[in-house]
Amino acid sequence: MTGTATASVAKDNIQAPGVLMQMLTGFWVSQSICAAAKLGIADQLKEGARPVSELAKALNAHEENLYRLMRALASLGIFRETENRVFELTPLAELLRSDAPNSMRPMALMLGAENYTAWGQVARAVQFGESPFESAYGMPVYEYFGTHPESAENFNQAMTALVTNDNAAILKSYDFDRFSSIVDVGGGHGTLLTAILKRYAKPSAVLFDLPQVAESAATHFKEVGLGQRCDVQSGDFFGAVPSGGDAYILSRVLHGFSDEHSGTILKNIHAVIPSSGKLLLMEFILEPGNDPSTARTKLMDVNMMVFAPGGRDRTLEEYTQLLRNAGFELSNVIPTTSGIVILEAVKL
Ligand SMILES: C[S@@+](CC[C@H](N)C(=O)[O-])C[C@H]1O[C@@H](n2cnc3c(N)ncnc32)[C@H](O)[C@@H]1O
Numbered sequence: 599m600t601g602t603a604t605a606s607v608a609k610d611n612i613q614a615p616g617v618l619m620q621m622l623t624g625f626w627v628s629q630s631i632c633a634a635a636k637l638g639i640a641d642q643l644k645e646g647a648r649p650v651s652e653l654a655k656a657l658n659a660h661e662e663n664l665y666r667l668m669r670a671l672a673s674l675g676i677f678r679e680t681e682n683r684v685f686e687l688t689p690l691a692e693l694l695r696s697d698a699p700n701s702m703r704p705m706a707l708m709l710g711a712e713n714y715t716a717w718g719q720v721a722r723a724v725q726f727g728e729s730p731f732e733s734a735y736g737m738p739v740y741e742y743f744g745t746h747p748e749s750a751e752n753f754n755q756a757m758t759a760l761v762t763n764d765n766a767a768i769l770k771s772y773d774f775d776r777f778s779s780i781v782d783v784g785g786g787h788g789t790l791l792t793a794i795l796k797r798y799a800k801p802s803a804v805l806f807d808l809p810q811v812a813e814s815a816a817t818h819f820k821e822v823g824l825g826q827r828c829d830v831q832s833g834d835f836f837g838a839v840p841s842g843g844d845a846y847i848l849s850r851v852l853h854g855f856s857d858e859h860s861g862t863i864l865k866n867i868h869a870v871i872p873s874s875g876k877l878l879l880m881e882f883i884l885e886p887g888n889d890p891s892t893a894r895t896k897l898m899d900v901n902m903m904v905f906a907p908g909g910r911d912r913t914l915e916e917y918t919q920l921l922r923n924a925g926f927e928l929s930n931v932i933p934t935t936s937g938i939v940i941l942e943a944v945k946l
Contacts, residue, residue: 625714630671631694632710635703639668640687640694643677647686700762704755712742712749716904729907738907739854740808750810758789761850765793767936768880774845777801777876781843783835783867784851788815788828790880791847795824803828804840835863841870849880850938853898856908857920864924871945877926879941884913894937917941 607614634640642648642656650668654661668685671677676694677685687695693702712735719730731739743750768790774780775798782791785805795803805815805828812832819828831840836859839846846867852860867877884899885892895911902909912920918928921943930942 627674629710629714630667630674631676632706632714633667634671634676634691635694635706636710637664638696639664639677640691640703641696643685643687643691644695644697647680647684650683650685653685700759701755702759704752705760707752708749708756712739712753713901713905717901720900720904723903730904732907739905744808744810747810751814754787754811754814757850758787761789764880764934764936764938765790767934767938768849768940769793769797771932771934772878772940774798775800777843777845779803779843780845780847781806781840782847782849783839783863784848785815786811788818788830790849791828792819792822792824795827796822801827801845804843805830806833806835806840808832808834835866837866839863839866839870843870844872844875845878846871846875847878847880849878852879852917852920853881853902853911854906854909856910857923859908860920861924864921864926868925868945873945875945876929877921877943879917879921879943880938881917881941882911882937883917883939884911886913922946 607617637657637659639653639657642653650665651661653659654664657664665683668677669679671691672679672685675688676690678688680686692698693700694706695701696703712731715734716731719728719733722728722733723730729738731742735742737745743753774794778801780791780794780801781804782788783806785791785807788805791803791805795801805812805819807815807830809832812830816825816830819825819830833839835851848863848867852863855863864877871877882895882898884895888896899911902911914931921928921941925946926943927946928941929944930940932940932942934940
């Protein structure tokens with residue numbers, strides 16, 4: 599059972615302590631994987647199996663402790679011990695290679711560092727309503743990224759890899775060809791816009807994000823040959839957003855902010871979007887009830903509580919109200935195969 603698995607056990611079930619213990623020690627698994635990612639073990643095995651003694655030298659690591667970590671990870675299907683103290687990659691370990699397509703190493707680094715540290719303060723959030731990330735790091739997350747460029751670059755790489763599957767699902771479910779200019783507000787490294795522009799020849803696009811992120815996005819668009827079709831603008835979406843779009847995208851942005859802050863972003867879009875324009879929110883929606891199948895979104899909501907001050911995932915009713923308060927009407931709800939939902943809205 600993973601850390602996110604749920605279990606129902608009978609009241610006096612003898613297995614209950616074991617089930618709870620497995621849940622409680624979920625972080626032993628994740629921290630072991632994060633340590634392997636941090637050390638770059640998978641990169642050292644990309645040419646094939648190697649003995650731990652050799653790996654320890656290459657990584658400048660403690661040989662016996664490296665062996666113990668890799669043995670534990672091998673028991674979980676991450677690495678395989680082909681002969682005594684010789685390890686190779688498994689499909690799971692391949693994903694931790696820095697050069698793997700959509701490598702999950704940046705995600706492991708972020709989860710093992712900033713995310714883990716902030717989660718250590720979750721009880722304070724519940725008791726006092728404090729922001730765990732701010733308690734741990736003394737500032738909100740995007741301010742922290744503004745002053746820690748390496749962590750910010752790693753976060754953006756982690757997001758890029760994470761959203762590839764969602765973006766493919768979004769493209770399958772929505773026709774972007776009807777637009778002539780698409781503005782992606784808080785567009786990150788431009789992964790979604792890249793997918794849209796590659797699929798559709800007609801629209802041009804604007805990516806809007808904080809200066810350090812916009813810079814990376816501009817480099818990315820040039821590298822993939824979309825520099826001419828995508829204008830990158832930097833700024834603060836709490837101040838204003840670029841005008842001129844007939845579609846405005848807010849993808850996985852609003853769940854990082856309080857209702858008040860989300861309202862400001864939405865009103866800034868409302869000020870520039872034409873009356874025939876479409877606003878497209880891409881978010882995971884909190885389902886009613888607490889069925890085990892909803893654990894992923896419910897835990898992601900707690901993660902937003904931990905990581906982003908005021909951040910929260912929302913029910914469909916809550917998004918509808920948030921949009922209405924900013925002068926928008928929800929016009930269409932489009933589910934996708936990955937679970938992410940497209941909420942299409944128009945001006946009231
Ligand atoms: C969770 S990421 C989502 C990125 C992208 N839309 C996606 O779906 O992968 C939130 C984005 O909002 C940007 N952002 C945060 N605060 C901002 C601000 N005040 N003004 C503009 N962009 C901001 C971040 O830099 C980041 O790229």
